[in-house]
Amino acid sequence: MLERSQLADNALQALHDEDYDVPFNTQSLNHEGLIFMGGRSAASLDGDWTFCVDLLDTGLRQKWFSMLPEEPENRTEPWDYDPYMGETVPVPSNWAMVKEKWYFFEGSSWYTRPLDISEIDEGKRQFLRFGAASYDCKIFLNGEFLGNHYGASTPFCVELTGKLKPGRNWIMACVNNTRTRDRVPMRNTDWFNYGGLYREVSFFETPANLIRDFFLYLVPDGTYSRIRAEVEIDGAPEAPVHLSIPELGIDQTVPLDQSGKGQVELTATPELWSPASPKLYDVSVGFGEDTIKDRVGFRQVERRGTDILLNGQSVFLRGISVHEDDAELGKVTNEDDLRRRFSHAKELGCNYLRLAHYPHHERAAELADELGFLLWEEIPVYWAIDFANPATYKDAENQLRELIKRDRNRASVIIWSVGNENPDTDARLKFMQGLADTCKSLDPTRLTSAACLVNHAQNRIEDRLARHIDVIGLNEYYGWYEENFDDLVAIGRNSDPDRPVVISETGADGVIGDKGPKKGLFSEEYMAEVYHRQIDTLRKLDYVKGMSPWILYDFRVERRQNIFQNGYNHKGLIAADKRTKKKAFHILAEYYHQIAASDEDARKAS
Numbered sequence: 001m002l003e004r005s006q007l008a009d010n011a012l013q014a015l016h017d018e019d020y021d022v023p024f025n026t027q028s029l030n031h032e033g034l035i036f037m038g039g040r041s042a043a044s045l046d047g048d049w050t051f052c053v054d055l056l057d058t059g060l061r062q063k064w065f066s067m068l069p070e071e072p073e074n075r076t077e078p079w080d081y082d083p084y085m086g087e088t089v090p091v092p093s094n095w096a097m098v099k100e101k102w103y104f105f106e107g108s109s110w111y112t113r114p115l116d117i118s119e120i121d122e123g124k125r126q127f128l129r130f131g132a133a134s135y136d137c138k139i140f141l142n143g144e145f146l147g148n149h150y151g152a153s154t155p156f157c158v159e160l161t162g163k164l165k166p167g168r169n170w171i172m173a174c175v176n177n178t179r180t181r182d183r184v185p186m187r188n189t190d191w192f193n194y195g196g197l198y199r200e201v202s203f204f205e206t207p208a209n210l211i212r213d214f215f216l217y218l219v220p221d222g223t224y225s226r227i228r229a230e231v232e233i234d235g236a237p238e239a240p241v242h243l244s245i246p247e248l249g250i251d252q253t254v255p256l257d258q259s260g261k262g263q264v265e266l267t268a269t270p271e272l273w274s275p276a277s278p279k280l281y282d283v284s285v286g287f288g289e290d291t292i293k294d295r296v297g298f299r300q301v302e303r304r305g306t307d308i309l310l311n312g313q314s315v316f317l318r319g320i321s322v323h324e325d326d327a328e329l330g331k332v333t334n335e336d337d338l339r340r341r342f343s344h345a346k347e348l349g350c351n352y353l354r355l356a357h358y359p360h361h362e363r364a365a366e367l368a369d370e371l372g373f374l375l376w377e378e379i380p381v382y383w384a385i386d387f388a389n390p391a392t393y394k395d396a397e398n399q400l401r402e403l404i405k406r407d408r409n410r411a412s413v414i415i416w417s418v419g420n421e422n423p424d425t426d427a428r429l430k431f432m433q434g435l436a437d438t439c440k441s442l443d444p445t446r447l448t449s450a451a452c453l454v455n456h457a458q459n460r461i462e463d464r465l466a467r468h469i470d471v472i473g474l475n476e477y478y479g480w481y482e483e484n485f486d487d488l489v490a491i492g493r494n495s496d497p498d499r500p501v502v503i504s505e506t507g508a509d510g511v512i513g514d515k516g517p518k519k520g521l522f523s524e525e526y527m528a529e530v531y532h533r534q535i536d537t538l539r540k541l542d543y544v545k546g547m548s549p550w551i552l553y554d555f556r557v558e559r560r561q562n563i564f565q566n567g568y569n570h571k572g573l574i575a576a577d578k579r580t581k582k583k584a585f586h587i588l589a590e591y592y593h594q595i596a597a598s599d600e601d602a603r604k605a606s
């Protein structure tokens, strides 16, 4: 405990030091620390955590994390925070959804909870895993700073080995969702800036030597007969790694090099995964005392000319875009919410979803694997990112690596998108080219994309990034932001892309019920008309190989405040209640069911 004279020094320092946060902005909890989780048992730390908002960052200035859990009457100093008592919030949650007074709060908040350990097994390693924390998260254990993570939507692990004590331990997380220019995304977005620990938190143990990473895929060489496994272990690479896929008769040793990495290529002819037949294989990997498990589908995705091929067959992506947003839960998602999302997509006739604009909950891709949907996954390199800033690039690349490591065994994921509607500057080109190259270096089995730009003067698809990605995503709002619908017809005619184009967004706001206008902009009728016209125009463009209109559900956003919007973007085909379908839903469904039927006829005939 500090002497009273030291306390005075500390108190002064807290007032005079504007670099108080520098020692904690380490970004040390990054993709390198992620641990492959499939098949591991973990104890949930969800539930009530003590909570306090901290607008002025007093906690970091005064080092609240170093306070001891003593009774208030025994304290020797005045304190501004009660980490061990006071208000609680549930984890996962977004504070904006818990109390109205926190709705627009942006800043630091403190979460505290005990972790009781009856006995510490010295031969084991202990970790925490956070599914996501929005945006900047600093973790403390028993008063000690353990590390910091940036990025609102990807998971991270914190190692506790050697730091836990038997009995009661205290975990504290300082979570800050302040928007800044140098972050990814930056200050300006079209989705709500939900803060908090909004995905699951867990505690798990591993043996001293563990499997850190595992990637399994069908080698994309057109033979459909080779499977490749890549493993990375953490610890002494003495024991052999064992890969087993019983249904394929595979039981194989994977040799490791001195750095703990190993790979193997095997001959096998698995039944291929596709939306029509989402076949998954049980896989397990053993290394010493450690075992992980996964369920993996094998398929090949490629582009040929302006075609997208799945298992050698050209495929049209009948898609819909989705945000992670819920009128009651905010950005928190759960099994029921995800299943409802996929069942609405099925009703629409979709075979594909764009998970915009940031990594969604990892369960989304697992379910897409099981239910048979193709996915576009994305990182929030959105609009005017600080492209010339190396720190911003580091953050974006780390988020991308975390996403790829998390989801690259998911057959459903066919596209990594590296950005959305960014200005065509030299700095942006270098930045996003770097990201596209990172995708290819980590994963040879998927296509890259980004929502690109149109040259409005020339009315043609034109973006220097297009050369560096596989699929040109195009967001176009003819009939909505762009008034002259005929320009879309002209763009169609003037463009001659050398690779597939996917309409990554199109749509219009339609407000239903008494609050909406009966005709004109924001009416359900006008929205329906835009869908009719879009479909009529796009179906004639043979290089358009898919679309994901904007968007499945209406979603909350701060920047939309006119009398019809009231804090919501109303481009959803379904209202924010996730039940009420608008007319445009049925128009798109009719189109998609038609395409699906004619694709099916063509398949039977061939």
Ligand code: GCB
Pocket: 190, 357, 420, 421, 475, 505, 550, 569, 571
């Ligand atoms: C866009 C953005 C998306 C917006 C949408 C809109 O182009 O990519 O994030 O929500 O338009 O509704 O304006």
